[in-house]
Amino acid sequence: LAKTTQPISMDSYEGQEVNITCSHNNIATNDYITWYQQFPSQGPRFIIQGYKTKVTNEVASLFIPADRKSSTLSLPRVSLSDTAVYYCLVGASGGSYIPTFGRGTSLIVHP
Amino acid sequence: DAGVIQSPRHEVTEMGQEVTLRCKPISGHDYLFWYRQTMMRGLELLIYFNNNVPIDDSGMPEDRFSAKMPNASFSTLKIQPSEPRDSAVYFCASSLEGAQGWETEAFFGQGTRLTVV
Numbered sequence: 048l049a050k051t052t053q054p055i056s057m058d059s060y061e062g063q064e065v066n067i068t069c070s071h072n073n074i075a076t077n078d079y080i081t082w083y084q085q086f087p088s089q090g091p092r093f094i095i096q097g098y099k100t101k102v103t104n105e106v107a108s109l110f111i112p113a114d115r116k117s118s119t120l121s122l123p124r125v126s127l128s129d130t131a132v133y134y135c136l137v138g139a140s141g142g143s144y145i146p147t148f149g150r151g152t153s154l155i156v157h158p
Numbered sequence: 159d160a161g162v163i164q165s166p167r168h169e170v171t172e173m174g175q176e177v178t179l180r181c182k183p184i185s186g187h188d189y190l191f192w193y194r195q196t197m198m199r200g201l202e203l204l205i206y207f208n209n210n211v212p213i214d215d216s217g218m219p220e221d222r223f224s225a226k227m228p229n230a231s232f233s234t235l236k237i238q239p240s241e242p243r244d245s246a247v248y249f250c251a252s253s254l255e256g257a258q259g260w261e262t263e264a265f266f267g268q269g270t271r272l273t274v275v
Contacts (some may be wrong), residue, residue, distance in 0.1 A: 080269060081263070088269075089266075089268065089269070090162075090249045090251065090266025090267055090269055091201070091249075091264075091266050093263035093264070093265075093268065096263065123259075132223070134201075145189075145191075145203070145206060145214075146191065146203075146251070146253075146264045147203055148193075148200065148201040150200045151200070151201075
């Protein structure tokens with residue numbers, strides 16, 4: 048399983064763009080990169096997933112450079128409700144995807 | 159579908175008692191996962207099933223923990239006897255195996271907050 052490294056915490060203000068970077072130096076060829084969001088007292092929720100280049104949905108964008116050794120989750124114009132823990136996961140290669148979570152990044156959005 | 163349903167939402171029990179947590183996965187999903195979350199250890203994978211068969215239980219902390227999946231729509235996680243250090247939030251999740259065996263998302267339940275006193 049590819050190990051991931053991401054900042055423990057981040058602070059931002061309402062209306063700003065937030066970028067959370069995750070390092071996964073030993074990502075395998077078949078691995079996908081997935082981000083989850085967890086609000087207090089709730090289970091994690093899937094945000095976005097990608098393999099290479101850029102993926103965008105209604106919630107976030109995911110930027111993956113050509114070497115795929117890192118990825119950046121971008122949250123445009125955050126609000127107080129984006130305060131949560133964000134997890135970066137890299138899929139197990141060659142088989143079924145077993146979501147394994149690290150400690151994640153605790154994002155606090157201030158007024 | 160109503161999503162992954164866990165019960166109870168909260169459980170308070172005395173040390174030494176048996177505790178059973180329940181989970182109903184999303185209909186049609188192939189995989190079911192049990193996780194435990196604490197401040198100290200984060201979100202840990204305890205065990206997972208594929209088509210009702212336990213595949214990997216290496217995350218189960220001790221023999222006091224056991225999990226079953228008698229059919230595709232129901233799973234239990236049992237702790238017997240319970241101890242104060244078992245206090246945590248327990249999550250159940252399910253997912254659908256992708257065409258290539260990966261790149262699918264896991265759907266989580268609301269969790270069961272267990273307190274052992």
